[in-house]
Amino acid sequence: MKILVCIKQVPDTTDIKWTEHNTIQREGVESIINPFDVYALEFALNIKKQCNNVHIIAITMGPPQADEMLRKAIAIGCDDGILLSDKKFAGADTYATSKTISQAIKKFSPDFDLIICGQFAVDGDTAQTGPSIASKLDIPQVTYVKSIENCDEESITVKKESDYGIEILKIKFPALVCVLQQDNEPTRPLINGIIKAQKASIKTLNMSDIELNSDDVGIKGSPTYVSKAFRAPNKRSEKFICTNCNELFEKICQCGVLNNE
C-alpha cells in the first residue's frame, strides 16, 4: 500500500512577536511541522502498524530548508520524501498549492492508495488544501477523521467526528483523508530511523519538473490575494479587575442577562 502524507512547515504561532508597525516579526521565529500534519504522519504510521507492505512518502511544498522537516518524517518511520521547491511557488493560495501538489502526485506518484493531510494548518487554518487536492485528483475525500477502525489492501474504515456525531465510513482506495488530533503519544525517532533520514535522498522537484508553468503556480496561479493584513484589535479596552467576590457579583448583575423569576 502506498501512502502519501502532505506536510507543511509553519511558523510557531503560539510564539508570535510583533514589530512596532503591528506586523508579524518573521525573523527569529521558529519553524515547526504543522501540528495537524504531525497527526497525519501518526495516522500513516498507525496504518503501517496494522497492515503489511506499507510505503509512506512525505511530501511538502516549501523553501529548500523544508528538506530538514522531511528528514524528521523519515526518522520517525516514513520511507521517502518529496520536496516541491521553486521561487515561483511563493505566495500560493490554497488553490495554487493544491494544484502544484496534485500535479506532482500525478507525475511522480500516480499509483498511490491513500493521501493523508492534517485537518488544519495552524498558520492559515483554512482546512481547504486537502479537499482541493482530492478534487484535482478526482478522488473521494473524508475530512475530520479521528481514527482507524480497520484497514486492508483495498480500503480503510475510519471514524469521522462531525458537528452532529460520529460516522463510521468505509473508503475505497484511492482516496484522501484529513485527520484530527491523534490520541497516541507522538512517535519518537529511532536510532536507525535517524541514520536512514541522514542518508535518504529527498526527491526535489521544481516547476518544470512537474510540467507546470508560471501562470499555474505561486501568486500568479492564485485566484485570491490578501488586500490588507492587520493586527486583531482588542475589543475589550475598559477592564475591571478586582479581588472581591461581591464586587464581581455586582458586575455580573449589571450585565442584564440574569433571569430573576
Added chain:
Amino acid sequence: MNKNIILIYAEITPDFYIHTVVFELIQKAIELSKSLENPSIELIMLTPQGLINGYKEGFENNGVDKVYVLENEKFRHYSTEYYSKTIIPIIEEIQPEIFLLGATNQGRDLAPRISSSLHTGLTADCIELQINEKGLLAATRPTFGGQLMATIICKNKPQMATVRPKVFKPLENIIKKETQYIYKEVNLSSINPQIELIDIIKKAQTTINDLDSSDIIVAGGKGMKSKEGFELLKDFANAIGGTVAASRGAVDIGIAPQEIQIGQTGKTVSPKLYIACGISGAIQHIVGMNNSDKIIAINSDSNAPIFENCDYGIVGDAFDIIPKLTNLLKQKKYKF
C-alpha cells in the same frame, strides 16, 4: 440586465431543520446586496424529502428571492460525492457573483471541493464580509491563530467564503418576499460511490444545541484540576442559568469531554456572558469566544493573558470564588 446573485448553501441538520447559520448568512447577504446592482438572494438546498418543517415560511420571512430545491433520497446523509457533484453544475448554470456557506464541518468539507472544481478562490472562516469600492467581496478572516487579520479578495467568480455559525446575527425583523422555488432534476446514477456509511452515532443533542443557544456559558480550564472542579462549575452554571464548556487544557487532562471544547479546534460561541474559570487565555481559546458580549475571567494568576481579553476579572482561587458566587446567586440577592 443580469442579476447579481448571492447564493447561499442551505445546510440541513440530521433532524431536517435548516441550520441557524443559514439565516445568519441570509442576513449578511441582504446587507451586502445593498451595495450591488440588481441583487438577488438565492439559496441552494439538497433535501431527501422536499420542503418540510416550515422551510418555506423561513425563506419567505427572511427576504429570500429564490430557492433551488434538489430532492433525492440519497441526500438523507451528507456525502461529499453526491453533494458536490449536484451543486457544481447548478453553480455553473446560474453563475452567482458570491457563494456563501456556513463554516460547519459540512461547509468546510464541501466548499473547497466546489471552489477547486470551479477554479475559483475560497476564503474560509470569515469574520467579516463587505463589498469594496470595486464591487468585489472583501472577506476578512483571522490567521496565525487569530492574531493577524487578513482581508482577502477573489479574482474569479463565484467569490466563495465560509463563515462560522454565530459570527453574524440572524435577522431581527421579518422581511417578506415572494420566494420563487425552482425544482431541479437530480441525476446521481452516474456516480459510483466510493465511500460507504457503515454506522452513525448521533451526538446527544443537548451538548450541541445548548452551547449554540445559551446566553451564558461557564467555561472551565485546566485550572479546575479535576472532575470535581467541573462539578462546581455545573452547580454554578445551574444557578446562573448557563451551560458548561471547556478549554482544550481541560479536555486534554480528561476532566471535560471534547464536544464542549471552545476554540480554534473546538466550537465558536458568542453568548451574552462568557465566564472563563481557570483558563489561561491562549489565543487558540480566545478565537472561539471573543465574540461574546461580555467576558468574565476568574484566575489565580494576575498575569494570565485571559485578563487582557475580558471585561471583568477576579484574581483568586476559583475553588473559593465559584462556590461563593453560586451562593450569592442562590440567595437571589440580585435584582435586574
